[in-house]
Amino acid sequence: MTVLSDLTRSLRARPVRPPQSGMSRRKSLWMRVHLDPWLLLLLVVLMGAGLIVLYSASGQSMAVVEAQAIRLGVALVVMAGLAQLSPVTLMRWAPLAYGGTLLMLVAVEVMGDVGMGAKRWLIIPGVMRFQPSELMKLAMPMMLAAYLGRRQLPPRVPDLMVCALILALPVVLIARQPDLGTSLLVATAAVFVVLLAGLSWRFIAFFSVLIASALPLLWMNMHDYQRQRVLTFLNPESDPLGAGWNIIQSTTAIGSGGVFGKGWLEGTQSQLEFLPERHTDFIVAVLGEEFGLIGMLAVLCLYLLIVARGLWLSNGAQDSFGRLLAGSIILTFFIYVFVNVGMVSGILPVVGVPLPLVSYGGTSSVTLMAGFGILMSIHSHRRLLPR
Structure with a gap:
């Protein structure tokens, strides 16, 4: 009787787990490989x-x-x-990704390969020919998200000035290739990060007027x-x-x-x-x-x-x-x-x-x-x- 009582108490102490359905197992598998089916x-x-x-x-x-x-x-x-890779790792790598891509854009300016009248490509002999400006479409939002993610939101004026500097360097280099389309897309990715950070409508109105007033200057430099x-x-x-x-x-x-x-x-x-x-x-x-x-x-x-x-x-x-x-x-x-x-x-x-x-x-x-x-x-x- 003592043995039976001990066994009964041990069974009662164990939590009863419901059987895992096939859908739950599949969901768990996708989560383990970190993919969304x-x-x-x-x-x-x-x-x-x-x-x-x-x-x-x-x-x-x-x-x-x-x-x-x-x-x-x-x-x-x-x-x-x-x-x-975890978001913590991605956040840690963001400055490296941005800095490395920025250096590649400088390399394009110095020794890039010319095609159809534009100098946009780098060539790794015997390996591949690629366009560093495409990588900046991802490196830019990573860098801005990492910078703003460590600061109080919505962003303050000093933070916005730093963001503008982070944006300006690669956009100018890409526009000089010339590649106006890609430079605008890189700028768009950056703008989305800042807007999602909770930028106030006053800043949005100010920058809209600033951009509109700069259009004649943009036209003259096209x-x-x-x-x-x-x-x-x-x-x-x-x-x-x-x-x-x-x-x-x-x-x-x-x-x-x-x-x-x-x-x-x-x-x-x-x-x-x-x-x-x-x-x-x-x-x-x-x-x-x-x-x-x-x-x-x-x-x-x-x-x-x-x-x-x-x-x-x-x-x-x-x-x-x-x-x-x-x-x-x-x-x-x-x-x-x-x-x-x-x-x-x-x-x-x-x-x-x-x-x-x-x-x-x-x-x-x-x-x-x-x-x-x-x-x-x-x-x-x-x-x-x-x-």
Whole structure:
């Protein structure tokens, strides 16, 4: 009886754990590998759709598709690797990432490789050719989020002055390459960090007036081809066979696709090579011509789902650094999509921004997926942070 009583007491002392369901086990597995299954699924679907469109846009070149697939595979590996790093580690590395990328931008200024009239690339002999300005799209918000995350929010005037200095150095170097589109996107990523930090409306109004008053100065310092892009945006028909050719052909391609499109590989503007840069900046026009309004809406809905999921993940950040960085990453991703679709459809000037994870490109894809890896890290490591 004594043995039986001891056994009964020991069983009563043990907490009874409910059986773990299959859904809970799967959720626990994804948390252990620090990945978000829904965001990962949406990204993979977008990449697959992009490869299908790229095959047509590249003139049915399997070599281009295979090269892009390899780059996307590398981007997925980079995303998974960064997702394993804790936000504390990312915050510690932010100054190193910013400083290293800034040094690479200086190296581009000194010994960069020239392509299509611009000096934007660095070459590692026998390894790769890459664009350091793409890396600054991620290093900039990391640096600002790390700086503001250690300070009282909303930011005070001295903190805003430091942020302006952190922003100005790389933006000036990128604009000198010249690459106005990328410099504006880097500045946008920085602005999102500051806005999410709780910038007061008085400061927002002040900086808006300051930026508006600086537009004439910006216009005077723009290159001739950049001014021509703005003038072409206002009136493409002024030079239909020159500066206006790109936008006229892209809007013609999108409009000719109608509701259901002409069919995969059946586009005339793209397949007959009327459409310039059809596998990079203007790939949306190929999508619109061959898959029509339905195809474009499907891809845009996919982008909106990615943005919505990213905002939901960023909402779970437990500290200022994570909240500022995650919010900036996903909002900047939305701006990439908006600017590319806007310029191809004629509602924004052409600034040379690729369609994320669809246009052909290596450095941009790796940078974007690295950002999503950081976003997943901030979400999946949130229980390790002090409450």
